[in-house]
Amino acid sequence: MRALEYASSQTAIITGKPSRAFFAQVLDNLGTGAEATLMVGDDVHGDVEGALNSGMQACLVKTGKYREGDEDRISGEHWLESDILAVARRITTHLP
Numbered sequence: 001m002r003a004l005e006y007a008s009s010q011t012a013i014i015t016g017k018p019s020r021a022f023f024a025q026v027l028d029n030l031g032t033g034a035e036a037t038l039m040v041g042d043d044v045h046g047d048v049e050g051a052l053n054s055g056m057q058a059c060l061v062k063t064g065k066y067r068e069g070d071e072d073r074i075s076g077e078h079w080l081e082s083d084i085l086a087v088a089r090r091i092t093t094h095l096p
Contacts, residue, residue, distance in 0.1 A: 023051060024054065037057065039059070059080070061086075
């Protein structure tokens with residue numbers, strides 16, 4: 001990184017979850033508004049809190065990085081589902 005900064009005479013801007021800039025870039029690439037987008041993830045901080053702080057809807061799934069009680073560490077309204085299949089079922093049952 002430092003070598004690239006030196007060679008280009010530029011300062012790198014590093015973004016990633018849970019940065020608002022990261023989520024803004026994703027939303028821009030998707031062409032959707034934050035309020036109309038659902039982030040589904042297993043990381044309470046990087047995925048769910050990052051999405052909520054960016055104005056998105058969020059769902060925590062009990063897979064991967066999830067640990068019992070993670071849902072209690074989130075401030076903000078979110079979904080909690082057992083896995084991605086449960087998320088898909090919840091979404092499709094609410095379609096017109």
